Amino acid sequence: MKESLKRLNKAFELSEGGEHSAVVEFLSECPTEEIEESPTLALLLGSALARLGRQAEGLPLVDRSLAKARERGDRAIELHVLNARGAIALVTGRIDEAEEFFTRGLTTAKRLDDHAGVGRCSNNLGIIEYYRGRYGRAISAYNLALAAFQQVGSKRGVAEVEHNIGLTYRDQQQYGRALEQADRAVRAARDAGDRALGALALAVQAEIRALMGDIKLARREIDQALAVHRELGDGPRETVDLRILGRILALNGAAEEAERLLREVIGRAGNEERPRIQADAQRDLARLLMKMGRPDEATGIAREARVIYSDCGAEAEVRKLDDLVGN
Numbered sequence: 001m002k003e004s005l006k007r008l009n010k011a012f013e014l015s016e017g018g019e020h021s022a023v024v025e026f027l028s029e030c031p032t033e034e035i036e037e038s039p040t041l042a043l044l045l046g047s048a049l050a051r052l053g054r055q056a057e058g059l060p061l062v063d064r065s066l067a068k069a070r071e072r073g074d075r076a077i078e079l080h081v082l083n084a085r086g087a088i089a090l091v092t093g094r095i096d097e098a099e100e101f102f103t104r105g106l107t108t109a110k111r112l113d114d115h116a117g118v119g120r121c122s123n124n125l126g127i128i129e130y131y132r133g134r135y136g137r138a139i140s141a142y143n144l145a146l147a148a149f150q151q152v153g154s155k156r157g158v159a160e161v162e163h164n165i166g167l168t169y170r171d172q173q174q175y176g177r178a179l180e181q182a183d184r185a186v187r188a189a190r191d192a193g194d195r196a197l198g199a200l201a202l203a204v205q206a207e208i209r210a211l212m213g214d215i216k217l218a219r220r221e222i223d224q225a226l227a228v229h230r231e232l233g234d235g236p237r238e239t240v241d242l243r244i245l246g247r248i249l250a251l252n253g254a255a256e257e258a259e260r261l262l263r264e265v266i267g268r269a270g271n272e273e274r275p276r277i278q279a280d281a282q283r284d285l286a287r288l289l290m291k292m293g294r295p296d297e298a299t300g301i302a303r304e305a306r307v308i309y310s311d312c313g314a315e316a317e318v319r320k321l322d323d324l325v326g327n
Contacts, residue, residue: 007034011044016156018196021233023048035061039068039077047084053236053272055088062088079108079117086124093275095313099128119148119157127164131276133316135168142168156197159188163201170208171316179208196237199228203241210248218248236277239268243281250288258288279308283317286324299325 007030014023027035027045035041046061062084069077086101102124109117126141142161149157166181182205189198206221222245229238243265249258262285269278282305289298302325309317 008038008040011041015044015048016192016194018194018234019232020048020051020196024052036064037068039065039072039074039081042068043077043081043084047087050084050088050091051236052234053274055092055273059088075108075112076114079105079112079114082108083117083120083124086121090124090127091276092273093308093312095128095131099125102128115148115152116154116157119145119152119154119161122148123157123161123164126161128313130164130168130171131312131314131316133314133319135172135316138168139165155188155192156194159185159192159194159197159201162188163197163204166201166204166208170204170211175208175212179205179212182208195228196232196234199225200237200240203237203244207244207247210251215248215252219252222248235268236272236274239265239272239274239277242268243277243284246281247284250284250291255288255292259285259292262288275308276312276314279305279312279314279317282308283321283324286321290324 007027011023011027014020014026023044027041027048030041035045042061043065046058046063046065049055049058049061051058062081066078066081066085069075069081082101082105086098086105089095089101090098102121106118106121106125108114109121122141123145126138126145129135129138129141142165146158146161149161162181163185166178166185169175169178169181182201185201186198186205189195189201202221203225206218206225209215209221210218222241226238226241226245229241242261246258246261246265249255249261262281265281266278266285269275269281282301286298286302286305289295289301302321306318306321309315309321
């Protein structure tokens with residue numbers, strides 16, 4: 001029992017630090033029956049696998065965790081699983097399914113008076129509103145999440161929300177406010193000891209700097225983010241970094257290199273079952289091809305991205321692509 005508790009604490013510590021590859025490596029050494037009988041260990045392993053783009057392996061473990069939690073009447077673990085199931089649905093483009101899980105999770109969190117749970121579910125519901133282009137509603141949900149995380153002193157939760165608020169301002173071209181939020185997210189993630197999240201926030205900060213014209217600093221920051229995610233073995237976040245690097249290269253006039261990299265990202269994101277990232281890279285490539293005087297290719301790529309965005313409920317991005325290709 002003592003050894004099992006030590007394993008659980010270690011796995012939780014790695015997960016909270018955003019070291020998902022380390023979680024998988026560590027728990028892979030545990031006896032299979034111990035993972036199957038522990039809803040918490042099954043959840044930690046399943047969530048880590050999903051975050052690394054291995055949803056087909058992670059989802060059965062998360063579902064097993066949910067079944068075990070319900071069997072034991074453990075509503076607290078059930079709440080965590082509902083949020084995890086929603087997160088998997090969200091990254092794989094099933095936005096309505098994700099919304100259902102997060103809404104159920106929020107109801108459960110309020111019933112349990114679990115402020116951290118309220119924060120996680122509100123934050124994720126904010127992401128859904130952001131995807132749909134309802135930026136005001138997204139900010140409202142993020143503010144609820146921020147208040148909940150601050151109430152329980154969750155630095156990691158605060159960092160995630162600050163990061164998401166920054167994305168919302170970036171997409172509205174409010175770059176000054178976006179940069180301020182990204183900087184807050186970087187500092188909050190570092191305070192929380194989550195290197196992976198800190199590097200992700202730094203990558204977005206680099207993209208915002210590039211959009212504001214500071215290419216030199218943007219390149220330095222994206223290289224730092226890439227180094228961290230590669231060290232941690234976080235392939236999906238490395239894919240996000242590469243998409244941002246491709247955009248920075250395009251903004252800096254390195255068109256051929258940017259095109260090669262964005263095409264690589266499209267393939268990587270497809271293999272990782274992350275349609276939103278795939279569509280983002282296609283959108284960036286379409287913009288680049290338009291500037292390179294290749295409108296027919298650009299239109300074809302943009303239409304492929306449009307289909308994905310539409311399936312993901314990303315209504316604002318659909319409208320932007322329609323403007324790009326003149327639909």
